Amino acid sequence: MLTPDLLNFSGDGLFAELKLIPNSDGPVSEEAVRELLTLPEFNKLFPIDFNIKQAVKDINALANDGEGKTPIVFKIAERRDGQILLETSNDKMQASMTLVAPWGGKQPTLPDILRSLKEKGINMGLSRAKIEAMLHKLPQLKAGESVSGVIAIGKPAINGIHASLIRKVPLARERLLHPQEREDGTVDMRNLGSVVMVSPNDVLMEITHATPGTLGYTVYGDVLQPKVGKDLTLNAGPGTHIDPDDETKLIATVAGQPVEINNGMQVDDVLQIKEVNVGYGNVDFKGSVLITGDVCEGMQVRSSGDITVMGFVESATLEADGDITVSKGVLGRQLGGNELSTKLTAKGQISAQFVQYSALTSQKDILITKQLLHSHTNTESKLIVSDATGRRGDLIGGRAYAEKGIEAVTIGATADTKTEVLCAMNLETLKLRLKDLEDSSRSLFVAKLDLEARLRRLPPKEEWQNDPNMVDQVKMMLAQKHRVEAELAREETEKDLLGKETEDYYANYFIEAKTHIYSNVEVHIGSAIQRTQREHGPCHVHHQHGELNFDYSAKK
Template identity: 60%
Template sequence: MLHPGLIELSQDQQKAELKIIPNTHGPISEQDLQQLLTLPDFACLFPLQAQITQAVIQVNQLNHQPDGDIELFFEIADRRDAAISFEVSSDKMQASMQLTAAYGGKSIDIRDILQNLKLQRISMGLSKVKIDNLLTELATLAPGKSCAGVIASGRAAINGIAAKLERKVSLARERLLQPQSNSDGTVDMRNLGAMIMVKPGSLLIEKTPATPGTDGYNVHGEKLTAKPGKDLKLTAGSGTELNPKNPNQLIATVAGQPVENKTGMQVDDVLQIKNVDVGYGNVDFKGSILITGDVCEGMVVKSTGDITVMGFVDSAALHAKGDITVSKGVIGRQLKDLSLSTTLVAQGQISAQFVQYSRLQAQANILITKQLLHSHSQTQQQLIVSDSSGRRGDLVGGKAEANKGIQAVAIGATADTKTEVFCAMELSELKLQLKQLDQSIKSMVVAMLNIEAQLRKLPPKEQWQADAMMVEQVTVMLDEKRRMATIRAQEELEHDALKLEVDNYYKNYCVHALKHVYSNVEIHIGNVFQRTQREHGPCHIHNKNQEIYFNYSN
């Protein structure tokens, strides 16, 4: 080892100085100099590797040379203060701090950290405990060693919860699914119980209001605005009112049959008829209609509410702005022009036990509990051909179209009856709506930025607050900005919901066979098509990567 006297601290005590005569002390190696730096006064200093390498080269070059008797001087180490650095995540929701122990220089205390946090604009979500822990760990580290950890976390905005409308009364259509039990435990499908009626003051719907959400922040203290929950209108239809003591409750004001609509409910007068036949004539009634018997051939029944038929519908036409419920069967036949003799059109749901050779068109679900045969059914929602137990429900022949999926116990027949099913056919329309919403939101952002730019160009308020015209212009701009912000928030909620639907479209909307899919069933899902060549067991049928895919797992 080289003599310890060759190295000493500089006059300011900040550097390690090497004074060496090549012919006397050389040749030397970098290891020799590193050993000198392990001496007590120098072990805490930072080795200057480039200087050490240069010293070794020069000393060894001059060793045994005429100039080798001249003393050389090198600074091979110095003191360095502890270091502090920060890293902020790309989303600004986390900040990490790294502390590096000093090489004989000044250490770091809480004041240094607070000063550096201020310079980095890290001000929110700080954890004093985590900072103290890192300072404690720093004190135990060897020179140049580091410790690091997350010392600040933002708080994500919590979006509001959407409003919810909870119906508190049953509807006529639900009676089809709740036949009365006999004393021996059997079920009487002919006895569906008493007609659903309400009295004045009955609670029909209760609304749970949307919540505004909770704003968040990032580690820089920037506000993260929460999106409010989507609101739902609760409007009073005829025969109803909002409870004067609670505007979130819809109550009946008259006795009658409750009928659901998109934004609430109405209570209809009920016209009760035994049979609709040639003797009674066609029916067009403002309210709900209860037919305790049958609707006979050639008859037309129209209602602004629900139509409930306790018997059969035979080669007739029913049109309802509410639901259509047929307790027994819907019977039709194919005419010479290939049209069907029975038509049911509802803005609500269509429910029946048995349907054949009929055209069904509904905005809400179509529910058939036993058989749907050789008919043309079309719904904006789901087509379900199944009883409540999932044991019986045959979809055979004809054409079935349901935007949001088809479920049946069995689809097709052992006789290879041609059966066409269509679902999930509106993806392109939904994508167009999504694009239009996106463009609308972007145009609103630009318009709001323009208003903000105009407001920033205004002179100080004291220069124009006495000018009535100027005050009015500013007020108009602020009102317009608030109006657009409200519309933008609503459209962003619609955009998010629609994007979620588009992203999961084919996953959510499919054909579900509980027991069988027979051969010669034409399956259309989106723009792909396949005709079955054999019988399939229980399965979900999806559009997967633009191919018909049979999923047999539960």
């Protein structure tokens, strides 16, 4: 058995030294040596495992040997100060600290931690309270035990909010969705209420401007730039102006019919006609046109604003720079080939209750509240064939293309009427636009780096600040840098929006049937095509991996 007097501190007090004479103290075991380290004055030291094993090996080799008379000293334990271990996440947005309790050495202190943080360059988002809480726990730990925690969190950049436009007045097309309610609670589809008109000083639209976002930072203090919101310019069309007391508001300057234009509104004079027939003649009006009766066969109506027809349109041609709203029906017939006798073309929306054998083309939504029969529809936006309740709306026959999706109560018919529906056909075009934006952004970024490099190469300011030509040159470089940065930020925002649209393209643009898709309906979504061979219940039809997927779980 090894006696306590064989173990002592080294002269500098840093090590526990075991002094043994092989012939008299050996042989020894590793357990016996380690037992000495449980003595109160040594039990907080760090055991040096290699030296302990070597001591046992050497003593036992010399025990009962002629050379085993000389004492041998082994350093079998040492004092070790507490440790401060710092680690940051891959994105540099979080720093963690581990404090290891000392083996008979010094405890880490707050100045020690602050010094370590400075050496690592961690200087933002630090929580002194969390650091001090960990320091408070440290004395309660056994030697070598540790306490860990997050002590610094970066601040992510907050992207800017895109500008938004809020229309404050109704439009003619919205009357179709809100017929007048009778006293008994039913609605009168023949009574759509009075024509929408505004007066001078009425607020037509308000804009909430984009925000630049908020800078963020990593725990190293690196600045994180936000993505600026996409801004819009509030466009004041004829009959309107920006409120001089509040530039976020667009107000009417004249009485008339409000018409939505791109990022703004205009107020049109309204030409009111009882009926457009051979006796009245064709109409070409700079403003909006309200027809309280019908548009008869062979007639043409052209408007720089909206066209509103309270009756029927039959085998006629309507063209509007705004919306076309037909309160009752749009009727046509089949001519030679695929030609149809009725044509409606709008830069805004097209809305009607009933449409048959007609060609509808719009840049915005097409809304049919009852039936769309044997017609050709083409819109860059959505086609909706449904009333407000979602219980009635039949899309039967013809060809319906809507880039941003089709929603109908039923598609096709029980008689297997051939019906063709298409959406989401422009993905490759979007990808090409995205590539052009990426190329342009790279060019702007290189130009920005070049300008920054030129500015850095300038001599000290005191050498040129009194030279007017040099001052002008520096001002021009700074102004150019700011222009490039602004354009780069705008393009980066456009690129992000277009990238998101491209990424979620087929998830967002699909075909929905609220109750049925019948057989003999040819469905095109992107490159995927399928002709239905049976009746399908309520479903969403999506493009997935080059094929069409009928998702019945989406039914309401």
